Amino acid sequence: MTVQGVVRGLATAIDAPGKTSSQQSFQSLRVNGSRLMDSIHSTCEFGKAHPYGDHPTETGMARLSLKDDDKKARHWLIDQAKALGCTVTVDQMGNIFAVRPGKSAKAPVMMGSHLDTQPTGGRYDGILGVMAGLEVLRTLHENDYQTEGPVGIVNWTNEEGARFPIVTVSSGVWAGSIPLETAWNCAEVPTLMTDPSSAPQTIKQELQRIGFLGATPASHETNAIGAHFELHIEQGPILEDERQKIGVVTGAQGYNWYEVMVRGRDSHAGTTPLAARQDALLGAAKMIAASNTVARDLDGLITTGIFRAEPGSVNTMAHTVRFTLDIRHPSNERLAEMVERCRETFDRIAREDCERGVAVQWTTLTENVAVEFHRDCIAAIEEAAEDVCGRLPGAEEDKKLWRRMTSGAGHDSCHVSKRAPTAMIFTPTRNGMSHTPDEYCSPEDCILGAQVLLGAVVRYDATRT
Amino acid sequence: MTVQGVVRGLATAIDAPGKTSSQQSFQSLRVNGSRLMDSIHSTCEFGKAHPYGDHPTETGMARLSLKDDDKKARHWLIDQAKALGCTVTVDQMGNIFAVRPGKSAKAPVMMGSHLDTQPTGGRYDGILGVMAGLEVLRTLHENDYQTEGPVGIVNWTNEEGARFPIVTVSSGVWAGSIPLETAWNCAEVPTLMTDPSSAPQTIKQELQRIGFLGATPASHETNAIGAHFELHIEQGPILEDERQKIGVVTGAQGYNWYEVMVRGRDSHAGTTPLAARQDALLGAAKMIAASNTVARDLDGLITTGIFRAEPGSVNTMAHTVRFTLDIRHPSNERLAEMVERCRETFDRIAREDCERGVAVQWTTLTENVAVEFHRDCIAAIEEAAEDVCGRLPGAEEDKKLWRRMTSGAGHDSCHVSKRAPTAMIFTPTRNGMSHTPDEYCSPEDCILGAQVLLGAVVRYDATRT
Numbered sequence: 051m052t053v054q055g056v057v058r059g060l061a062t063a064i065d066a067p068g069k070t071s072s073q074q075s076f077q078s079l080r081v082n083g084s085r086l087m088d089s090i091h092s093t094c095e096f097g098k099a100h101p102y103g104d105h106p107t108e109t110g111m112a113r114l115s116l117k118d119d120d121k122k123a124r125h126w127l128i129d130q131a132k133a134l135g136c137t138v139t140v141d142q143m144g145n146i147f148a149v150r151p152g153k154s155a156k157a158p159v160m161m162g163s164h165l166d167t168q169p170t171g172g173r174y175d176g177i178l179g180v181m182a183g184l185e186v187l188r189t190l191h192e193n194d195y196q197t198e199g200p201v202g203i204v205n206w207t208n209e210e211g212a213r214f215p216i217v218t219v220s221s222g223v224w225a226g227s228i229p230l231e232t233a234w235n236c237a238e239v240p241t242l243m244t245d246p247s248s249a250p251q252t253i254k255q256e257l258q259r260i261g262f263l264g265a266t267p268a269s270h271e272t273n274a275i276g277a278h279f280e281l282h283i284e285q286g287p288i289l290e291d292e293r294q295k296i297g298v299v300t301g302a303q304g305y306n307w308y309e310v311m312v313r314g315r316d317s318h319a320g321t322t323p324l325a326a327r328q329d330a331l332l333g334a335a336k337m338i339a340a341s342n343t344v345a346r347d348l349d350g351l352i353t354t355g356i357f358r359a360e361p362g363s364v365n366t367m368a369h370t371v372r373f374t375l376d377i378r379h380p381s382n383e384r385l386a387e388m389v390e391r392c393r394e395t396f397d398r399i400a401r402e403d404c405e406r407g408v409a410v411q412w413t414t415l416t417e418n419v420a421v422e423f424h425r426d427c428i429a430a431i432e433e434a435a436e437d438v439c440g441r442l443p444g445a446e447e448d449k450k451l452w453r454r455m456t457s458g459a460g461h462d463s464c465h466v467s468k469r470a471p472t473a474m475i476f477t478p479t480r481n482g483m484s485h486t487p488d489e490y491c492s493p494e495d496c497i498l499g500a501q502v503l504l505g506a507v508v509r510y511d512a513t514r515t
Numbered sequence: 516m517t518v519q520g521v522v523r524g525l526a527t528a529i530d531a532p533g534k535t536s537s538q539q540s541f542q543s544l545r546v547n548g549s550r551l552m553d554s555i556h557s558t559c560e561f562g563k564a565h566p567y568g569d570h571p572t573e574t575g576m577a578r579l580s581l582k583d584d585d586k587k588a589r590h591w592l593i594d595q596a597k598a599l600g601c602t603v604t605v606d607q608m609g610n611i612f613a614v615r616p617g618k619s620a621k622a623p624v625m626m627g628s629h630l631d632t633q634p635t636g637g638r639y640d641g642i643l644g645v646m647a648g649l650e651v652l653r654t655l656h657e658n659d660y661q662t663e664g665p666v667g668i669v670n671w672t673n674e675e676g677a678r679f680p681i682v683t684v685s686s687g688v689w690a691g692s693i694p695l696e697t698a699w700n701c702a703e704v705p706t707l708m709t710d711p712s713s714a715p716q717t718i719k720q721e722l723q724r725i726g727f728l729g730a731t732p733a734s735h736e737t738n739a740i741g742a743h744f745e746l747h748i749e750q751g752p753i754l755e756d757e758r759q760k761i762g763v764v765t766g767a768q769g770y771n772w773y774e775v776m777v778r779g780r781d782s783h784a785g786t787t788p789l790a791a792r793q794d795a796l797l798g799a800a801k802m803i804a805a806s807n808t809v810a811r812d813l814d815g816l817i818t819t820g821i822f823r824a825e826p827g828s829v830n831t832m833a834h835t836v837r838f839t840l841d842i843r844h845p846s847n848e849r850l851a852e853m854v855e856r857c858r859e860t861f862d863r864i865a866r867e868d869c870e871r872g873v874a875v876q877w878t879t880l881t882e883n884v885a886v887e888f889h890r891d892c893i894a895a896i897e898e899a900a901e902d903v904c905g906r907l908p909g910a911e912e913d914k915k916l917w918r919r920m921t922s923g924a925g926h927d928s929c930h931v932s933k934r935a936p937t938a939m940i941f942t943p944t945r946n947g948m949s950h951t952p953d954e955y956c957s958p959e960d961c962i963l964g965a966q967v968l969l970g971a972v973v974r975y976d977a978t979r980t
Contacts, residue, residue, distance in 0.1 A: 168781075168831050169826040169827070170831070175783075212831070217830065239827065245710075245712040247712060284786065286783075286786035286787070303785070305785060307829050316950055316951045317948045318640075318750045318751075318923075318949045319816065319818035319820060319841040319843070319950075320750070320923045321750035321922075321923035321949065322750075322751065323947075326947060331819050331822060332803060335804045338797060339797070339800045339801045351784065351788075353794070353830070354797070354800070355784060355827065355828050355831050355833060356824065356828065356829055357824045357836075359821065359822045360635075361633070362706035362707065362820065362821050363675070363821065364677075364772050364839045364841055365682065365818070365820060365841050367818055376830050378784070457786075458786035459786050460785065482786065482788075483780070484782065484786065485783040485784075486831075
């Protein structure tokens with residue numbers, strides 16, 4: 051189905067009741083699908099990378115947080131929001147809040163996500179949520195639709211944690227979960243530096259450099275949010291496998307990040323007998339293999355994405371290896387058990403499986419308990435999903451095209467949910483793959499998601515009279 | 516024992532027969548131990564790094580081949596050799612040949628080793644051999660000792676293979692085992708680059724930059740060597756464990772270097788089920804752990820010193836990992852068996868142990884068969900070792916302080932031995948550790964080694980009348 055087809059389908063499928071007041075009913079509001087897709091792909095010129103096909107949009111993204119391409123996307127977003135009459139605020143973490151006034155002053159209902167990507171990321175993770183939020187504001191604006199309270203969009207800085215290794219760091223500061231100084235001093239990971247001969251830059255240095263170190267406190271206390279809705283690609287295989295269109299996300303699994311440092315002794319690869327070795331790299335390799343067994347045994351996920359060995363010479367054993375662990379489970383108890391099992395296993399390997407032994411030391415990068423989203427937000431999304439999906443052309447009568455689900459990934463919504471009613475909307479993701487250049491959500495699904503976002507926000511807003 | 520003590524001990528311990536001709540007997544020649552140690556430590560100012568103690572000489576070295584510090588050491592060496600009346604030649608690989616004339620023109624008897632070090636190397640590996648060779652020339656010079664044929668020293672470029680990942684590359688070119696173009700085009704390893712934002716430099720580019728791209732062909736055919744003696748630290752624990760002073764090295768074990776590339780697929784660490792993964796880093800970790808089992812089973816050595824993962828983000832699986840394998844065995848048959856066993860095991864892991872599978876691809880960096888050194892050179896070293904060690908103060912009558920042994924490491928002597936009679940002399944190495952900052956050979960042992968080198972060279976030279 052073409053983009054136009056989806057938009058026409060939505061227009062005919064959803065009943066548009068007659069106006070009952072001076073403004074049209076929210077149920078007749080329709081996002082502009084072509085405009086949404088154009089916003090996504092035109093702004094992906096800022097940071098596009100890793101082409102995988104012949105079409106100009108068949109590339110991935112490398113829009114690392116606070117690099118120049120991120121700066122360009124930020125300025126574009128601010129310009130568009132201002133053109134809609136929004137008030138734009140930038141806080142101390144570079145979070146951008148663009149708010150459209152409502153009938154009365156209230157804490158705004160926000161649609162939030164992020165514009166930064168992984169170094170080999172795609173065009174939808176985060177970007178869809180921000181651009182769909184903008185499309186909702188544009189739709190409200192062009193229909194001259196007055197919401198009860200203010201409605202806005204927020205772009206959270208460094209959600210990915212790819213360049214600066216604290217994930218969702220800026221919503222975390224806003225929520226009071228991460229100290230501002232910790233976030234400001236977070237330095238970029240060396241492997242992603244453009245110029246690794248210079249010193250790694252901190253978040254604060256880079257906020258200053260690109261002009262996004264705002265004066266507004268990054269705080270839920272002084273810059274409150276009334277509710278937070280986030281549209282996001284699922285990044286997993288469930289919706290696609292079940293041939294469903296919308297996930298109503300009721301919570302997120304817990305996840306912890308660690309850096310594990312293994313220290314041995316550098317010595318000559320040709321003259322040091324195996325029995326005399328303290329080989330940090332061999333120890334780290336055994337630990338990573340063992341962590342995979344722990345993940346299988348406890349039905350969770352463990353991933354090592356960064357691995358650095360020093361000094362890095364073919365015929366010299368590494369004296370130091372640092373690697374990361376990303377450990378996840380929907381159950382907080384099981385998550386803690388996985389961490390404990392890894393600690394025990396690594397200690398045993400360091401002591402017994404590395405000849406003369408190596409030392410192992412853990413540093414916690416982030417720990418995030420599993421979260422449950424707010425029932426009122428979930429209810430608003432469910433109503434909107436039922437409305438949009440239930441009337442889609444081709445929908446079988448006995449097949450519900452939306453479902454409740456839990457998020458496998460962490461999102462800014464997890465932090466925000468501690469300080470404001472929050473829930474998320476998922477769209478299908480081709481092959482369940484994200485954080486890869488050919489990550490893909492079809493135009494039909496992007497537009498459906500944006501329409502559900504619109505429906506959820508105006509429904510939630512309507513309850514605030 | 517102090518340096519002076521050793522020198523006095525040598526002076527009194529070794530009989531100095533009366534002159535029987537117009538010049539003194541070679542058996543009365545004594546190296547100047549203080550001068551040798553001063554040459555070692557003063558030139559280690561060029562590239563010193565990694566202090567491990569309070570004394571100024573308690574540092575390691577980071578004198579990477581063809582960097583500015585290497586250039587300084589080279590100029591120092593050339594100046595010293597010219598002051599002794601040597602003819603200095605620099606060939607197309609930057610190898611430095613400094614030759615002192617003898618009674619008649621012959622291919623020179625050379626004392627060769629290398630001035631470059633590992634990135635976390637020490638003060639003795641390679642450096643001892645060059646500085647001891649210089650000390651031998653100085654001793655001949657100040658005693659006005661005329662050798663039968665020319666005697667000289669050679670500094671071989673990039674022996675370590677640390678910066679440019681082909682070990683003993685320049686003696687290999689000289690010996691006709693490595694094509695000149697292959698060597699010239701060898702690019703530095705990214706992890707050791709001072710400025711990783713620029714393109715990796717090649718050997719030829721760096722030879723040009725530091726002014727050591729000589730015009731003389733790097734060839735045993737046009738620049739022949741009469742014999743090659745190399746004094747080197749053992750880099751292993753045998754001499755120390757056996758409380759012996761000198762190793763007469765009769766050959767070297769074979770060793771092969773490979774780069775293994777593992778390719779999977781990058782995807783999100785939180786939303787990609789284990790069963791849907793193609794995790795290149797997990798696959799590489801399992802392969803490295805398995806290679807260690809192969810090494811144990813076949814009584815050889817396997818080491819991974821370099822490991823790079825891309826893209827390098829905590830919550831994204833690596834799509835590509837490159838790691839090195841250094842595989843060694845004294846038996847060529849067993850070495851081949853180890854390589855074959857690793858290939859089979861890695862293929863099985865890639866196919867069966869990595870969920871949806873990863874691809875594995877090997878690139879050969881260097882393959883070096885086990886070598887046997889020349890009996891005449893070995894005999895000359897044995898006579899010198901027996902002479903020097905047999906008369907040491909404190910030597911027990913029933914305890915021989917030297918032994919025959921095989922080298923665990925590769926050396927320039929392995930290439931040279933194909934084109935000229937060659938053998939090596941080993942000195943003890945504290946804790947058997949090298950390629951580490953606190954690599955250490957005592958002054959006593961350095962001086963003993965230099966004295967044996969002198970004795971071996973003049974004995975071998977005397978047979979060439």
